[in-house]
Amino acid sequence: MNRLIADTGVIFGRSLRQTLRSKTALTFGMLQPLLFLALMGPLLSRLDLRTGGTAWQAFVPGLLVQLALLGGMFVGLGILIERQVGVIDRMRVTPLHPAAPLLGRMLRDVVQLVVQSALLVLLGVAFGLRAPVGGVLLGFVFVALLSAALSMLSYGLAMNVRTAPEFAAIANTTVLPLMLLAGLLLPMTLAPGWLDAASRIVPFRYTVDAVRHLYLGEYADGTVLAGLAVTAALAALGLAGGLALFRRSGRTP
Amino acid sequence: MTSPVLDVHGLSRTFRLRSGPVHAVRGLDLSAERGEVLGVLGPNGAGKTTTVRMLATLLPPTGGRAVVAGRDLLADPAGVRARIGYVAQSGGLDPNCPVGEELVTQGRMHGLPRAGSRARAAELAADLNLADLLDRPTAALSGGQRRRLEIALGLVNRPEVLFLDEPTTGLDPGSRADLWDLVRRVRREHGTTVLLTTHYLDEADALADRLVIVDAGAVVAEGTPADLKARHGAATLQDAFLAITGRATDAPAAV
Ligand SMILES: Nc1ncnc2c1ncn2[C@@H]1O[C@H](COP(=O)(O)OP(=O)(O)OP(=O)(O)O)[C@@H](O)[C@H]1O
Ligand SMILES: [Mg+2]
Numbered sequence: 001m002n003r004l005i006a007d008t009g010v011i012f013g014r015s016l017r018q019t020l021r022s023k024t025a026l027t028f029g030m031l032q033p034l035l036f037l038a039l040m041g042p043l044l045s046r047l048d049l050r051t052g053g054t055a056w057q058a059f060v061p062g063l064l065v066q067l068a069l070l071g072g073m074f075v076g077l078g079i080l081i082e083r084q085v086g087v088i089d090r091m092r093v094t095p096l097h098p099a100a101p102l103l104g105r106m107l108r109d110v111v112q113l114v115v116q117s118a119l120l121v122l123l124g125v126a127f128g129l130r131a132p133v134g135g136v137l138l139g140f141v142f143v144a145l146l147s148a149a150l151s152m153l154s155y156g157l158a159m160n161v162r163t164a165p166e167f168a169a170i171a172n173t174t175v176l177p178l179m180l181l182a183g184l185l186l187p188m189t190l191a192p193g194w195l196d197a198a199s200r201i202v203p204f205r206y207t208v209d210a211v212r213h214l215y216l217g218e219y220a221d222g223t224v225l226a227g228l229a230v231t232a233a234l235a236a237l238g239l240a241g242g243l244a245l246f247r248r249s250g251r252t253p
Numbered sequence: 254m255t256s257p258v259l260d261v262h263g264l265s266r267t268f269r270l271r272s273g274p275v276h277a278v279r280g281l282d283l284s285a286e287r288g289e290v291l292g293v294l295g296p297n298g299a300g301k302t303t304t305v306r307m308l309a310t311l312l313p314p315t316g317g318r319a320v321v322a323g324r325d326l327l328a329d330p331a332g333v334r335a336r337i338g339y340v341a342q343s344g345g346l347d348p349n350c351p352v353g354e355e356l357v358t359q360g361r362m363h364g365l366p367r368a369g370s371r372a373r374a375a376e377l378a379a380d381l382n383l384a385d386l387l388d389r390p391t392a393a394l395s396g397g398q399r400r401r402l403e404i405a406l407g408l409v410n411r412p413e414v415l416f417l418d419e420p421t422t423g424l425d426p427g428s429r430a431d432l433w434d435l436v437r438r439v440r441r442e443h444g445t446t447v448l449l450t451t452h453y454l455d456e457a458d459a460l461a462d463r464l465v466i467v468d469a470g471a472v473v474a475e476g477t478p479a480d481l482k483a484r485h486g487a488a489t490l491q492d493a494f495l496a497i498t499g500r501a502t503d504a505p506a507a508v
Contacts, residue, residue, distance in 0.1 A: 089311055090341070095334045
């Protein structure tokens, strides 16, 4: 256990330094949600999204989940490249705990996402978002869990596909319908019955609804608890699935 | 005779492809003692890299057993990893990472504390002539410098067994001579057993105590360079090699 924690720390540090070195990746990762916030947010600001608060209180949580989703799904590209240049093999020939390479990277992703989310919320405040601090902070816990789940699955997938284009194709085709169906940009409260029903099979739907409620200052209602249950289950699934896929990749050439 | 540090019996690896099975390694036997430099020769596709990857715990064998650095490969792969160094045929560096950081992180991955890892990195940098390059990203290194760094990474944990897969391919004669010196020094100072694969017969002749010639996934000849030459009445190792393998092909061994 100590070994796992220490080794995860080593990989976390290494990954964090990698991230800090690539300033362009950092900026561009942030750019997209910021553009949505600045260029789409104002369009919605005077609409009633029927979520029981201001449009910003519905829109910013959606952007946070979108950031987690888009960022999380594609982190695998990094490990795919490292695998192809032999870095993963080099790690595997050290006594490093076998789960550490994924857990360390995943923690880096979570930290990066929470920092980006905080920036996004601050900018949202500048545009007119008003939400309780407690709700905002709890919201970060939800997106952190979501990001952990997606990172692990993304790494697991990347370790088991042959090429980067193959990975990108799978990630792209998965992420788009999930994003649309979850009601991230516009809430499903606006949807016709069939679409609302369909969106209930997408787990992120529950996360985003819960964060929206948190932003309204409702901390323990059914929506928040359902969101917590689904998001935590997804994190557990991502953890187990990602590690299993990583182990599997070590047994195949 | 002391017990061998490296003891391999019937090691096999079959890759199952859609086009059919590829028997890359079939029933390979090897052994090496402490401080021995074992040269593995063989034509392209003979199974050298596959063998080294199996012995370095990266690829599960489909048959056979092995003791590496005194540990059972199948029962205690973690024990093996702690005691070996592995320098792949190519790659293994993060292009944007500075040389010094790569060395320190490698020590940390081997469980060295932060200060110990820094000290070890400085020692290796001095030893391998990397001290002036510590702040450079690895992508900015020349081929020879990169090879020196890769080998330094493989030595971080003072391994009992060092696997070098074609360590001097692409190096200029000066860098090659430096690497030979290094291998001899590691062996002399730490009693490290070195298994190296190479296509350079002069290198095998100069460096290895004993040679193993592999063809189509199995050992076809074994002995000191002098033995092999004498056995085949050859003047040079090259002649002996050609007599033993009979050809220079890279056709995979299919059954
Ligand atoms: N992952 C793999 N899947 C299928 N076949 C493989 C795989 N890896 C290696 N092989 C096959 O196994 C055989 C042995 O390959 P290997 O890389 O071990 O040869 P080698 O002796 O290292 O050759 P070289 O001198 O060219 O480096 C070859 O026929 C190769 O095509
Ligand atoms: Mg090879």
